[in-house]
Amino acid sequence: MNRQHFIRVMTVGAVSPAALVSKSAQAESLRKPKKVLMKVGCQSGGTTKENLEFKARHGVYNLDGGAPKTIPGKGWDLADSLIKKEACEKYGISLDAYHFPLESSGIDRAQYPNIMLGKSPERDREIEILQQMIEVAGKTGIKVLNYNTTILPVLRTGKTLDPKRGNAEYSTWNYEAALNRNDPKTIAGDVSIEQMFERITYLLDRLLPVAKQYKVKLANHIADPPTPAGYRGITRWNSPNVFEGIQRFAKLYDSEYHGFNFCIGSIAEGLNDPKNEIIPIIKWVGERNQIFNVHLRNIKGGWNNFQEVYPDNGDMNFLHVVRALRDVGYSGMVMPDHVPIHADPASSLQAFAFCYGYIKGLIQTVADDM
DSSP states (O other), X not given: OOHHHHHHHXXXXXXXXXXXXXXXXXXXXXXXXXXXXXXXXXXXXXXXXXXXXXXXXXXXXXXEOXXXXXXXXXXXXXXXXXXXXXXXXXXXXXXXXXXXXXXXXOGGGOSSTHHHHTXXXXXXXXXXHHHHHHHHHHHHTOOEEEEEOOSSOOOOOEEEEEGGGTSEEEEXXXXXXXXXXXXXXXXXXXXXXXXXXXHHHHHHHHHXXXXXXXXXXXXXXXXXXXXXXXXXXXXXXXXXXXXXXXXXXXXXXXXXXXXXXXXXHHHHTTOSXXXXXXXXXXXXXXXXXXXXXXXXXXXXXXXXXXXXXXXXXXXXXXXXXXXXXXXXTOOSEEEOOSOOBOSSTTHHHHHHHHXXXXXXXXXXXXXXXX
């Protein structure tokens, strides 16, 4: 090889140090894990010393504190709310959310029933109390208020024993068994889905301006479980097609304060194939920035027939679920809500401790995804 040919070959084959650095930076960028903003949280136990120490021991530093004391006829006690926040801060815990007294216990036991009964002028006074509660939440630094807009309570038909998990008991719903039980209608009588949405919009038309003023997000939990239309006289707003109900509710308002307490388990209860159907729902709601809180609850089964199980032995793959939440930029709490029980007096605490560790492991895993 002559000298000129040698120089030409070496020049063509050489790569400059700058080019090497550039390619290295590109490769590093491709390997860089996606940012994870979510954190493990919980809504059980309140802000007692015992509960806060339990949470801190298990690395749970974000909390739904339940609610402050209620002043009859007025709303929440701001002084008590600030005390709760201070109690949390002693353990480095952030008090991120409260629960509105619009609960899942059913209209017959509701503290403020007239809102979902659609009864005026009584519901107007109840809404004024909720407006005051939003103000207290905002002044306390609470970012999310979780609530329900239901008439029927949480519906279950029994327990299923699992000997392979130390005789854990799984809360169970079977629609055919419920029909055979022939439970009566509630005080609400018959309520159509259009009436449900009218009552929801009447409420939110009056709450969302206050929520915007105090920068508090209102997170609605779907009715648990979704049911066929007209069950016990009620068509739940997320029934019978749970995704269509979620979409209709989401589109009621174009507001950053209108969204969901996004219960993975309750949504799965309305699906025929929860493992595969849940991901597009997360993507749709998450890309609209309407997931404000997440309940991470797994089930076996689906529409009209399911059991609530541990996070690791249900039909959904929670690694895929948490990865989907990461990919839509979800930044709130991921929390257990319903957990299996067993004969040990400490069964609830044991189950929650297991769930905290499992969720933390999932979050760390998706943080390391390439």
